[in-house]
Amino acid sequence: xxxxxxxxxHSSRSAVIRSVDAARRYLGxxxxxxxxxxxxxxxxxxxxxxxxxxCGKTTVLRLISGLEEPTEGQILAGGKPIEGPGPDRGMIxxxxxSFPWLTALGNVEYGMxxxxxxxxEARERxxxxxxxxHLGDFADAYxxxxxxxxKQRVAIARTLAQNPAVLLMDEPFGALDAQVRWEMQEMMIExxxxxxxxxxxxxxxxxxxxxxxxxxxxxxxxxGRVKHDIVLExxxxxxxxxxxxxxxxxxxxxxxAQLFVWMREEIQKTG
Ligand SMILES: Nc1ncnc2c1ncn2[C@@H]1O[C@H](COP(=O)(O)OP(=O)(O)O)[C@@H](O)[C@H]1O
Ligand SMILES: [Mg+2]
Numbered sequence: 001x002x003x004x005x006x007x008x009x010h011s012s013r014s015a016v017i018r019s020v021d022a023a024r025r026y027l028g029x030x031x032x033x034x035x036x037x038x039x040x041x042x043x044x045x046x047x048x049x050x051x052x053x054x055c056g057k058t059t060v061l062r063l064i065s066g067l068e069e070p071t072e073g074q075i076l077a078g079g080k081p082i083e084g085p086g087p088d089r090g091m092i093x094x095x096x097x098s099f100p101w102l103t104a105l106g107n108v109e110y111g112m113x114x115x116x117x118x119x120x121e122a123r124e125r126x127x128x129x130x131x132x133x134h135l136g137d138f139a140d141a142y143x144x145x146x147x148x149x150x151k152q153r154v155a156i157a158r159t160l161a162q163n164p165a166v167l168l169m170d171e172p173f174g175a176l177d178a179q180v181r182w183e184m185q186e187m188m189i190e191x192x193x194x195x196x197x198x199x200x201x202x203x204x205x206x207x208x209x210x211x212x213x214x215x216x217x218x219x220x221x222x223x224g225r226v227k228h229d230i231v232l233e234x235x236x237x238x239x240x241x242x243x244x245x246x247x248x249x250x251x252x253x254x255x256x257a258q259l260f261v262w263m264r265e266e267i268q269k270t271g
Protein backbone atom coordinates (compact mmCIF):
# COMPACT_ATOMS: atom_id res chain seq x y z
CA UNK A 1 0.00 0.00 0.00
CA UNK A 2 1.28 3.47 -0.87
CA UNK A 3 1.53 6.09 1.84
CA UNK A 4 -1.66 8.07 2.05
CA UNK A 5 -3.67 5.80 -0.18
CA UNK A 6 -5.85 2.83 0.37
CA UNK A 7 -5.79 -0.27 -1.75
CA UNK A 8 -9.15 -1.36 -2.89
CA UNK A 9 -9.87 -4.52 -4.77
CA HIS A 10 -13.29 -5.91 -5.48
CA SER A 11 -12.41 -9.26 -6.90
CA SER A 12 -14.14 -12.07 -5.05
CA ARG A 13 -16.55 -9.64 -3.38
CA SER A 14 -20.28 -10.06 -3.51
CA ALA A 15 -23.17 -7.76 -4.37
CA VAL A 16 -24.68 -6.21 -1.24
CA ILE A 17 -27.39 -4.40 -3.17
CA ARG A 18 -28.78 -5.57 -6.48
CA SER A 19 -31.14 -3.65 -8.71
CA VAL A 20 -32.72 -5.95 -11.27
CA ASP A 21 -34.38 -4.10 -14.16
CA ALA A 22 -35.98 -1.69 -11.72
CA ALA A 23 -38.31 1.09 -12.83
CA ARG A 24 -40.12 3.80 -10.92
CA ARG A 25 -43.03 5.48 -12.63
CA TYR A 26 -45.33 8.22 -11.38
CA LEU A 27 -48.72 9.63 -12.37
CA GLY A 28 -50.22 6.21 -12.74
CA UNK A 29 -47.43 5.08 -15.04
CA UNK A 30 -47.50 8.12 -17.36
CA UNK A 31 -44.23 9.56 -16.10
CA UNK A 32 -41.07 7.47 -15.89
CA UNK A 33 -38.50 8.71 -13.40
CA UNK A 34 -36.12 5.76 -13.95
CA UNK A 35 -36.27 2.49 -15.84
CA UNK A 36 -34.16 -0.51 -16.82
CA UNK A 37 -31.90 0.01 -13.84
CA UNK A 38 -29.80 -3.12 -13.40
CA UNK A 39 -26.85 -2.55 -11.12
CA UNK A 40 -24.88 -4.63 -8.63
CA UNK A 41 -23.32 -2.71 -5.77
CA UNK A 42 -20.37 -4.68 -4.50
CA UNK A 43 -19.30 -4.98 -0.88
CA UNK A 44 -16.89 -2.22 0.06
CA UNK A 45 -17.31 -0.39 -3.21
CA UNK A 46 -18.02 3.34 -3.38
CA UNK A 47 -20.32 4.10 -6.30
CA UNK A 48 -21.29 7.62 -7.36
CA UNK A 49 -24.58 8.13 -9.18
CA UNK A 50 -24.10 11.08 -11.51
CA UNK A 51 -26.28 12.79 -14.09
CA UNK A 52 -28.22 15.96 -14.79
CA UNK A 53 -30.90 17.31 -12.47
CA UNK A 54 -34.05 15.24 -12.60
CA CYS A 55 -32.41 12.13 -14.09
CA GLY A 56 -33.61 10.03 -11.17
CA LYS A 57 -30.57 9.80 -8.89
CA THR A 58 -32.56 10.51 -5.75
CA THR A 59 -35.27 8.13 -6.91
CA VAL A 60 -32.76 5.28 -7.23
CA LEU A 61 -31.44 6.03 -3.76
CA ARG A 62 -34.96 6.12 -2.32
CA LEU A 63 -35.71 2.77 -3.94
CA ILE A 64 -32.61 1.28 -2.33
CA SER A 65 -33.41 2.89 1.02
CA GLY A 66 -36.88 1.34 0.90
CA LEU A 67 -38.63 4.70 1.17
CA GLU A 68 -40.16 3.92 -2.24
CA GLU A 69 -40.96 0.73 -4.10
CA PRO A 70 -40.06 0.01 -7.70
CA THR A 71 -43.01 -0.03 -10.09
CA GLU A 72 -41.29 -2.83 -11.98
CA GLY A 73 -38.30 -5.02 -11.34
CA GLN A 74 -36.69 -5.73 -8.00
CA ILE A 75 -34.22 -4.28 -5.57
CA LEU A 76 -32.47 -6.73 -3.29
CA ALA A 77 -30.43 -6.18 -0.14
CA GLY A 78 -28.40 -9.18 0.97
CA GLY A 79 -30.28 -11.25 -1.62
CA LYS A 80 -33.75 -10.41 -0.25
CA PRO A 81 -36.28 -7.99 -1.74
CA ILE A 82 -36.24 -4.69 0.13
CA GLU A 83 -39.43 -4.17 2.11
CA GLY A 84 -38.76 -0.77 3.62
CA PRO A 85 -36.03 1.13 5.39
CA GLY A 86 -33.75 -1.02 7.54
CA PRO A 87 -30.74 -0.57 9.80
CA ASP A 88 -28.52 -2.26 7.19
CA ARG A 89 -28.93 0.87 5.01
CA GLY A 90 -28.08 4.25 6.53
CA MET A 91 -29.26 7.34 4.72
CA ILE A 92 -27.50 10.71 4.78
CA UNK A 93 -29.28 13.68 3.21
CA UNK A 94 -28.14 17.11 2.14
CA UNK A 95 -30.28 18.88 4.70
CA UNK A 96 -28.97 18.67 8.23
CA UNK A 97 -31.23 16.15 9.82
CA SER A 98 -30.23 16.65 13.44
CA PHE A 99 -32.92 17.02 16.08
CA PRO A 100 -32.66 20.61 17.38
CA TRP A 101 -33.78 19.63 20.88
CA LEU A 102 -30.99 17.08 21.31
CA THR A 103 -27.31 17.79 21.88
CA ALA A 104 -24.71 16.55 19.41
CA LEU A 105 -24.18 13.55 21.70
CA GLY A 106 -27.93 13.00 22.01
CA ASN A 107 -28.30 13.09 18.24
CA VAL A 108 -25.60 10.49 17.70
CA GLU A 109 -27.04 8.28 20.46
CA TYR A 110 -30.56 8.61 19.09
CA GLY A 111 -30.33 6.05 16.30
CA MET A 112 -28.58 3.55 18.55
CA UNK A 113 -31.32 3.96 21.15
CA UNK A 114 -33.88 3.01 18.53
CA UNK A 115 -31.78 -0.04 17.71
CA UNK A 116 -31.81 -0.88 21.45
CA UNK A 117 -28.07 -0.62 21.86
CA UNK A 118 -27.40 -0.69 25.65
CA UNK A 119 -27.16 2.88 26.99
CA UNK A 120 -23.56 2.74 28.18
CA GLU A 121 -22.36 1.23 24.94
CA ALA A 122 -24.35 3.77 22.91
CA ARG A 123 -22.76 6.62 24.85
CA GLU A 124 -19.27 5.24 24.36
CA ARG A 125 -19.77 4.68 20.65
CA UNK A 126 -21.34 8.12 20.24
CA UNK A 127 -18.38 9.80 21.95
CA UNK A 128 -15.95 7.86 19.76
CA UNK A 129 -17.76 8.93 16.62
CA UNK A 130 -17.90 12.56 17.76
CA UNK A 131 -14.16 12.44 18.38
CA UNK A 132 -13.55 10.88 14.97
CA UNK A 133 -15.38 13.84 13.47
CA HIS A 134 -13.43 16.33 15.65
CA LEU A 135 -16.57 17.14 17.61
CA GLY A 136 -15.46 15.76 20.99
CA ASP A 137 -15.56 19.25 22.55
CA PHE A 138 -19.05 19.87 21.19
CA ALA A 139 -20.81 16.82 22.62
CA ASP A 140 -23.08 19.00 24.77
CA ALA A 141 -23.74 21.63 22.11
CA TYR A 142 -27.12 21.90 20.40
CA UNK A 143 -27.35 21.95 16.59
CA UNK A 144 -28.21 25.68 16.61
CA UNK A 145 -24.79 26.32 18.17
CA UNK A 146 -22.94 24.42 15.44
CA UNK A 147 -21.80 25.45 11.94
CA UNK A 148 -23.27 23.81 8.85
CA UNK A 149 -20.26 21.53 8.44
CA UNK A 150 -20.41 20.51 12.10
CA LYS A 151 -24.14 19.76 11.88
CA GLN A 152 -23.56 17.58 8.86
CA ARG A 153 -20.76 15.78 10.72
CA VAL A 154 -23.22 15.08 13.55
CA ALA A 155 -25.71 13.68 11.03
CA ILE A 156 -23.06 11.45 9.43
CA ALA A 157 -21.76 10.35 12.86
CA ARG A 158 -25.30 9.40 13.87
CA THR A 159 -25.73 7.25 10.78
CA LEU A 160 -22.32 5.59 11.13
CA ALA A 161 -22.92 4.92 14.84
CA GLN A 162 -25.77 2.64 13.79
CA ASN A 163 -23.17 0.67 11.85
CA PRO A 164 -25.11 0.13 8.61
CA ALA A 165 -23.44 -2.05 5.99
CA VAL A 166 -24.54 0.36 3.28
CA LEU A 167 -24.33 4.15 3.32
CA LEU A 168 -26.75 5.96 1.05
CA MET A 169 -25.73 9.58 0.60
CA ASP A 170 -27.80 12.10 -1.35
CA GLU A 171 -25.79 15.24 -2.14
CA PRO A 172 -24.42 15.02 1.41
CA PHE A 173 -22.11 18.01 1.09
CA GLY A 174 -24.23 20.03 -1.32
CA ALA A 175 -25.13 22.72 1.20
CA LEU A 176 -21.57 23.30 2.42
CA ASP A 177 -19.14 25.92 1.20
CA ALA A 178 -16.23 24.80 -0.95
CA GLN A 179 -13.58 24.50 1.74
CA VAL A 180 -15.81 22.67 4.21
CA ARG A 181 -16.98 20.41 1.41
CA TRP A 182 -13.42 19.51 0.58
CA GLU A 183 -12.60 18.83 4.25
CA MET A 184 -15.67 16.59 4.48
CA GLN A 185 -14.68 14.66 1.37
CA GLU A 186 -11.23 13.96 2.81
CA MET A 187 -12.83 12.98 6.12
CA MET A 188 -15.03 10.48 4.26
CA ILE A 189 -11.96 8.94 2.63
CA GLU A 190 -10.37 8.61 6.06
CA UNK A 191 -13.50 6.98 7.53
CA UNK A 192 -13.79 4.59 4.61
CA UNK A 193 -10.18 3.50 5.09
CA UNK A 194 -11.21 2.19 8.52
CA UNK A 195 -14.80 1.09 7.94
CA UNK A 196 -15.61 -1.41 5.24
CA UNK A 197 -18.78 0.29 4.02
CA UNK A 198 -20.58 -0.09 0.75
CA UNK A 199 -21.39 3.45 -0.32
CA UNK A 200 -23.85 4.76 -2.89
CA UNK A 201 -23.34 8.47 -3.29
CA UNK A 202 -25.56 10.79 -5.30
CA UNK A 203 -23.78 13.92 -6.42
CA UNK A 204 -23.90 16.41 -9.26
CA UNK A 205 -20.34 17.50 -8.40
CA UNK A 206 -18.16 15.74 -10.93
CA UNK A 207 -14.90 16.30 -9.06
CA UNK A 208 -16.48 14.97 -5.87
CA UNK A 209 -17.70 11.87 -7.70
CA UNK A 210 -14.24 11.17 -9.11
CA UNK A 211 -12.55 11.85 -5.78
CA UNK A 212 -14.76 9.71 -3.58
CA UNK A 213 -15.90 6.92 -5.86
CA UNK A 214 -14.35 3.74 -7.14
CA UNK A 215 -17.03 3.56 -9.80
CA UNK A 216 -19.32 6.08 -11.49
CA UNK A 217 -22.76 5.29 -12.85
CA UNK A 218 -23.95 8.00 -15.22
CA UNK A 219 -27.69 8.43 -15.90
CA UNK A 220 -29.53 9.82 -18.90
CA UNK A 221 -32.47 12.05 -18.11
CA UNK A 222 -36.13 11.70 -18.97
CA UNK A 223 -36.37 8.78 -18.69
CA GLY A 224 -33.53 8.09 -16.30
CA ARG A 225 -31.51 5.13 -17.49
CA VAL A 226 -27.97 3.96 -16.91
CA LYS A 227 -25.91 5.39 -19.75
CA HIS A 228 -22.39 4.63 -18.56
CA ASP A 229 -21.03 2.48 -15.77
CA ILE A 230 -17.31 2.97 -15.33
CA VAL A 231 -14.68 1.87 -12.84
CA LEU A 232 -12.14 4.62 -12.23
CA GLU A 233 -9.18 2.66 -13.52
CA UNK A 234 -6.77 5.56 -13.18
CA UNK A 235 -6.98 5.25 -9.41
CA UNK A 236 -5.62 1.75 -9.71
CA UNK A 237 -7.55 0.60 -6.66
CA UNK A 238 -6.36 3.47 -4.47
CA UNK A 239 -8.30 6.12 -2.64
CA UNK A 240 -6.35 9.31 -2.22
CA UNK A 241 -6.15 10.75 1.28
CA UNK A 242 -5.56 14.21 -0.16
CA UNK A 243 -7.47 15.64 -3.04
CA UNK A 244 -4.44 17.16 -4.74
CA UNK A 245 -2.88 13.70 -5.02
CA UNK A 246 -5.82 12.69 -7.18
CA UNK A 247 -5.83 15.94 -9.18
CA UNK A 248 -2.17 15.32 -10.07
CA UNK A 249 -2.93 11.97 -11.67
CA UNK A 250 -2.26 11.97 -15.38
CA UNK A 251 -5.66 10.56 -16.32
CA UNK A 252 -7.76 12.63 -13.94
CA UNK A 253 -8.44 15.52 -16.32
CA UNK A 254 -9.49 13.15 -19.06
CA UNK A 255 -12.18 11.46 -17.01
CA UNK A 256 -13.37 14.81 -15.66
CA ALA A 257 -13.72 16.17 -19.21
CA GLN A 258 -15.53 13.00 -20.28
CA LEU A 259 -18.11 13.44 -17.54
CA PHE A 260 -18.68 17.07 -18.53
CA VAL A 261 -19.23 15.97 -22.13
CA TRP A 262 -21.79 13.36 -21.04
CA MET A 263 -23.49 15.93 -18.83
CA ARG A 264 -23.70 18.45 -21.68
CA GLU A 265 -25.14 15.84 -24.04
CA GLU A 266 -27.94 15.12 -21.59
CA ILE A 267 -28.65 18.78 -20.81
CA GLN A 268 -28.83 19.67 -24.52
CA LYS A 269 -31.08 16.70 -25.21
CA THR A 270 -33.70 17.98 -22.80
CA GLY A 271 -33.17 21.64 -23.76
N1 LIG B 1 -43.32 11.70 -6.09
C1 LIG B 1 -43.11 12.09 -7.35
N2 LIG B 1 -44.15 12.29 -8.21
C2 LIG B 1 -43.95 12.67 -9.49
N3 LIG B 1 -42.74 12.86 -10.03
C3 LIG B 1 -41.66 12.70 -9.23
C4 LIG B 1 -41.79 12.31 -7.86
N4 LIG B 1 -40.55 12.20 -7.33
C5 LIG B 1 -39.69 12.52 -8.31
N5 LIG B 1 -40.36 12.82 -9.46
C6 LIG B 1 -39.76 13.19 -10.75
O1 LIG B 1 -38.88 12.16 -11.12
C7 LIG B 1 -37.74 12.71 -11.79
C8 LIG B 1 -36.48 12.26 -11.09
O2 LIG B 1 -36.39 12.93 -9.85
P1 LIG B 1 -35.13 12.78 -8.88
O3 LIG B 1 -34.91 11.34 -8.62
O4 LIG B 1 -35.37 13.64 -7.71
O5 LIG B 1 -33.95 13.35 -9.78
P2 LIG B 1 -32.46 13.81 -9.37
O6 LIG B 1 -32.21 13.42 -7.96
O7 LIG B 1 -31.56 13.12 -10.35
O8 LIG B 1 -32.40 15.30 -9.58
C9 LIG B 1 -37.91 14.21 -11.80
O9 LIG B 1 -38.46 14.60 -13.05
C10 LIG B 1 -38.89 14.44 -10.68
O10 LIG B 1 -39.65 15.60 -10.90
MG1 LIG C 1 -31.73 14.51 -6.28
